[in-house]
Amino acid sequence: MNRRTLALTTALGLLAALPAAAEVKVGMIxxxxxxxxxxxxxxxxxxxxxxxxxxxxxxxxxxxxxQQKPEVAVQLADKMIQSEKVDVLTGIVWSNLxxxxxxxxxxxxxxxxxxxxxxxxxxxxxxxxxxxxVSYQNDNLHEAAGAYATQEGFQKTFILAPNYPxxxxxxxxxxxxxxxxxxxxxxxxxxQTDYAAEIAQIRASGADSVFFFxxxxxxxxxxxxYADSGVDLPLVGPAFSFDQNILQAVGxxxxxxxxxxxxxKDLDNAANAAFVDAYSEKYGRxxxxxxxxxxxxxxxxxxxxxxxxxxDDAAFGAALKEADFDSVRGSFSFAANNHPIQNLYTREVxxxxxxxxxxxxxxAMENRDNAYVGDCKM
Amino acid sequence: xxxxLIAEQVLNGLQSGIMLFLMxxxxxxxxxxxxLINLAHGSLYMVGAFCAAATAAATGSYALGLVGALAGAxxxxxxxxxxxxxxxxxxxxxxxxxxxxxxxxxxxxxxxxLFGSFPLYLDVPPxxxxxxxxxxxxxxxxxxxxxxxxxxxxxxxxxxxxxxxRLGIRIRAGENDREMIAALGVNIDALYTLVFALGAALxxxxxxxxxxxxxxxxxxxxxxxxxxxxxxxxxxxxxxxxALVGALLVGLTGTLGSVFLPEFFKLFMPPSEATQTGSAxxxxxxxxxxxxVLVWKPTGLYGVRT
Numbered sequence: 001m002n003r004r005t006l007a008l009t010t011a012l013g014l015l016a017a018l019p020a021a022a023e024v025k026v027g028m029i030x031x032x033x034x035x036x037x038x039x040x041x042x043x044x045x046x047x048x049x050x051x052x053x054x055x056x057x058x059x060x061x062x063x064x065x066x067q068q069k070p071e072v073a074v075q076l077a078d079k080m081i082q083s084e085k086v087d088v089l090t091g092i093v094w095s096n097l098x099x100x101x102x103x104x105x106x107x108x109x110x111x112x113x114x115x116x117x118x119x120x121x122x123x124x125x126x127x128x129x130x131x132x133x134v135s136y137q138n139d140n141l142h143e144a145a146g147a148y149a150t151q152e153g154f155q156k157t158f159i160l161a162p163n164y165p166x167x168x169x170x171x172x173x174x175x176x177x178x179x180x181x182x183x184x185x186x187x188x189x190x191x192q193t194d195y196a197a198e199i200a201q202i203r204a205s206g207a208d209s210v211f212f213f214x215x216x217x218x219x220x221x222x223x224x225x226y227a228d229s230g231v232d233l234p235l236v237g238p239a240f241s242f243d244q245n246i247l248q249a250v251g252x253x254x255x256x257x258x259x260x261x262x263x264x265k266d267l268d269n270a271a272n273a274a275f276v277d278a279y280s281e282k283y284g285r286x287x288x289x290x291x292x293x294x295x296x297x298x299x300x301x302x303x304x305x306x307x308x309x310x311x312d313d314a315a316f317g318a319a320l321k322e323a324d325f326d327s328v329r330g331s332f333s334f335a336a337n338n339h340p341i342q343n344l345y346t347r348e349v350x351x352x353x354x355x356x357x358x359x360x361x362x363x364a365m366e367n368r369d370n371a372y373v374g375d376c377k378m
Numbered sequence: 379x380x381x382x383l384i385a386e387q388v389l390n391g392l393q394s395g396i397m398l399f400l401m402x403x404x405x406x407x408x409x410x411x412x413x414l415i416n417l418a419h420g421s422l423y424m425v426g427a428f429c430a431a432a433t434a435a436a437t438g439s440y441a442l443g444l445v446g447a448l449a450g451a452x453x454x455x456x457x458x459x460x461x462x463x464x465x466x467x468x469x470x471x472x473x474x475x476x477x478x479x480x481x482x483x484x485x486x487x488x489x490x491x492l493f494g495s496f497p498l499y500l501d502v503p504p505x506x507x508x509x510x511x512x513x514x515x516x517x518x519x520x521x522x523x524x525x526x527x528x529x530x531x532x533x534x535x536x537x538x539x540x541x542x543x544r545l546g547i548r549i550r551a552g553e554n555d556r557e558m559i560a561a562l563g564v565n566i567d568a569l570y571t572l573v574f575a576l577g578a579a580l581x582x583x584x585x586x587x588x589x590x591x592x593x594x595x596x597x598x599x600x601x602x603x604x605x606x607x608x609x610x611x612x613x614x615x616x617x618x619x620x621a622l623v624g625a626l627l628v629g630l631t632g633t634l635g636s637v638f639l640p641e642f643f644k645l646f647m648p649p650s651e652a653t654q655t656g657s658a659x660x661x662x663x664x665x666x667x668x669x670x671v672l673v674w675k676p677t678g679l680y681g682v683r684t
Binding site for chain 2: 163168188189193194196201203216220221225229230245246251
């Protein structure tokens with residue numbers, strides 16, 4: 001090969017390589033500071049792990065911190081759409097932020113893939129062909145808790161949740177599949193940290209079990225105070241209060257508690273085993289449900305990029321809808337309103353060596369879609 | 379609604395009020411003596427809880443954890459007084475609010491940088507865990523009972539310190555006339571640093587005591603700070619006695635409101651709507667109380683400032 005041919009080959013090679021760089025630009029808006037930061041950090045880490053494992057240079061991810069504030073999320077979305085020119089948005093943890101960003105983004109023709117928040121408003125009448133929830137529909141985990149309580153034969157469950165939209169969805173979701181009677185129903189203040197009054201009411205109510213949805217620090221406070229109160233009725237809750245990062249702060253108080261989840265680190269499939277190993281190896285901690293959902297979202301996106309051009313809305317939407325990727329949740333497909341059809345499991349909090357974690361004990365619901373499919377016209 | 383349940387809820391209200399007093403006392407002392415609005419007081423509460431969790435984890439001793447909380451919060455308080463707060467005494471309240479708000483952000487991100495984003499673990503010591511049975515068959519957690527006792531003892535110590543000691547005389551004098559006590563040879567700078575560290579230590583201790591029941595995490599001080607401000611406004615700004623009465627009122631109103639308002643609405647509404655309406659009203663109860671007190675006494679219950 002003479003020098004001229006070599007130069008020509010190199011030039012051609014470069015030309016071929018150029019268009020391949022950053023064909024799809026992803027904007028990730030998630031919570032990286034403040035009290036809820038651990039959720040966003042896990043979402044980001046799970047998402048980036050999948051991109052890194054794929055070893056691709058045609059996907060560029062821009063990550064920004066929404067500080068858990070709707071107004072910041074809206075500003076970031078505007079910036080990402082107008083100056084960064086992203087094709088896909090993702091990453092929002094909180095339903096109120098999702099409501100502030102998603103409808104506007106999809107109206108401008110962007111794709112939004114939800115790694116967590118999936119409010120009822122976006123599943124029913126407000127559904128959109130460009131909006132996909134890769135996590136669940138907000139009611140799902142609570143529905144599974146209701147189904148579990150029924151399976152378990154609980155007759156008088158005491159239920160409580162914070163007084164805000166997701167809290168109201170949660171109690172409605174629980175009641176949808178719970179067949180016993182309620183010993184009591186309480187809405188607590190959002191952000192409340194002292195549950196002495198509620199625990200005294202539970203003690204006095206004659207309940208045989210307790211269902212609670214108290215995400216983040218609220219759940220830690222409740223569990224610790226409950227364990228110390230001497231009330232020992234069985235507890236049921238959604239995975240949010242028993243997530244990998246929270247359990248270490250609750251300690252022994254959580255051991256034995258049943259919770260419902262779409263994912264668990266011991267789910268028996270090859271994709272999940274590989275994910276748990278790679279995540280623990282790279283970040284030095286066990287993954288949480290948020291990490292798993294971030295990882296699945298990235299893999300779903302990559303599968304669609306292989307099949308269709310992101311600028312061709314119809315084709316790209318169809319490619320996403322096929323859900324042709326190895327989910328860490330095993331069986332996974334999309335219902336008519338672009339929300340998952342998946343199994344929901346009952347887990348139990350256990351202690352493995354020094355680490356508190358969960359193990360699956362039963363399947364609470366098989367191939368559950370959601371209550372809003374019929375309301376979605378698209 | 380049995381009498382034992384009502385008695386238990388009164389104890390709960392008392393306990394949350396006493397803990398609130400520890401926060402509010404420092405806040406009102408600093409405002410009363412130095413005329414400073416310190417929004418970063420909630421951060422000192424958080425610093426106390428984190429110091430307690432870290433010390434307890436390292437030594438395995440809860441008591442040492444409390445010592446760590448006192449020392450850590452007092453040191454953090456003295457440090458920010460020397461570095462930042464000192465420059466704000468002569469400025470107007472808006473400057474103080476801005477600067478101390480910046481301190482909140484610095485403390486939050488600093489704590490995250492040191493300890494990470496995930497909540498820490500601080501458990502009730504085994505000797506104080508579990509419930510005890512009180513007269514009339516009331517079951518009550520021993521730890522919360524201890525908090526009530528410890529809080530009352532601290533309140534008594536604080537009243538003694540302010541009312542009966544030489545330091546207390548200087549603090550009260552500084553509240554009334556700063557120039558005069560400086561002219562009398564009191565080192566006013568050192569006095570202010572000391573008062574600030576004392577307020578910080580009280581907040582830090584409250585953080586550690588309450589953090590044991592709750593989650594030790596970044597941002598835990600902000601909700602308490604709002605309640606502490608409500609407390610000192612109700613009690614009258616600058617008054618320690620007002621802080622105690624205000625804290626007990628807020629604690630009891632918050633607890634009893636959240637229990638009995640939904641029950642009350644159930645008398646004439648379907649249960650599901652009643653819990654929602656009652657809960658919504660219960661979250662407002664404390665602010666309604668504050669408004670009512672201010673209508674009746676515009677400077678708070680024990681307030682003198684206008």
